[in-house]
Amino acid sequence: MIARAVGALALLLAIVGIGVSGYLAIQNLQGETGICVGVHGCATVQNSRYGEWFGTPVSVFGLALYTFLAGTSLAWHLNLRERRPELVLLWFLGALAGLLMSAYFTYLEAFVLDAWCFYCIVSALLMTGLFLAWSAMLAIHIRE
Numbered sequence: 001m002i003a004r005a006v007g008a009l010a011l012l013l014a015i016v017g018i019g020v021s022g023y024l025a026i027q028n029l030q031g032e033t034g035i036c037v038g039v040h041g042c043a044t045v046q047n048s049r050y051g052e053w054f055g056t057p058v059s060v061f062g063l064a065l066y067t068f069l070a071g072t073s074l075a076w077h078l079n080l081r082e083r084r085p086e087l088v089l090l091w092f093l094g095a096l097a098g099l100l101m102s103a104y105f106t107y108l109e110a111f112v113l114d115a116w117c118f119y120c121i122v123s124a125l126l127m128t129g130l131f132l133a134w135s136a137m138l139a140i141h142i143r144e
Contacts, residue, residue, distance in 0.1 A: 003140050003141075004077075006133050006136050006137050006140070007073060007133075008077075009133055010069075010073050010091070010129075010130055010134060011074065013129045013130050013133065014066050014070035014073055015070055017062070017070075017127075017130070018063065018066045020119055020122050020123060020126070021062035021063040021123065022063050023119075024046075024057075024059040024062075024119045025060045025063045027059075028046060028051075028057035028059050028060070029057065029060070033046045033047065034119060036117070039116040039117070039118050039121070040115065041113070041115025041117060042117045042118060042119070044113055045108075045109055045113055045115050045120060046059075046117060048108075048113055058105075059119070065094060065098050069095065069098070072087050075087055076088065076091065085141050088134065091134045091137070092131075092134040092135065092137070092138045095127065095131040095133075095134045098127040098130065099127045099128060102120075102127045
């Protein structure tokens, strides 16, 4: 029962992440930075040398990761091919990678760029929630 609730929360967080990163990816691919809400520096962050990897906006990679995490979560809920333990490990590793990247980007915003992006902050909070959810899920599966 607890595992299902944690899994549902994680799926919801991943879907919100798809919405945030999807919006920003569309904006970035069109050369825009999205509407900056509540903080200054969205354009500074997104147009910096850290805003792209291999010529592709970082938001596109974020969208890919959130989509992977949502798909894996959905597969876990459906117990796809009875592979829940493997799916939990994949999701945990994906969330860990996302958390580490979010920490890196937050460091860049705070100490290198001195500018903050609302979407980056939201994504970092979502990734933290996803990491915590799937850490709990991994612990539940290890106990079983």
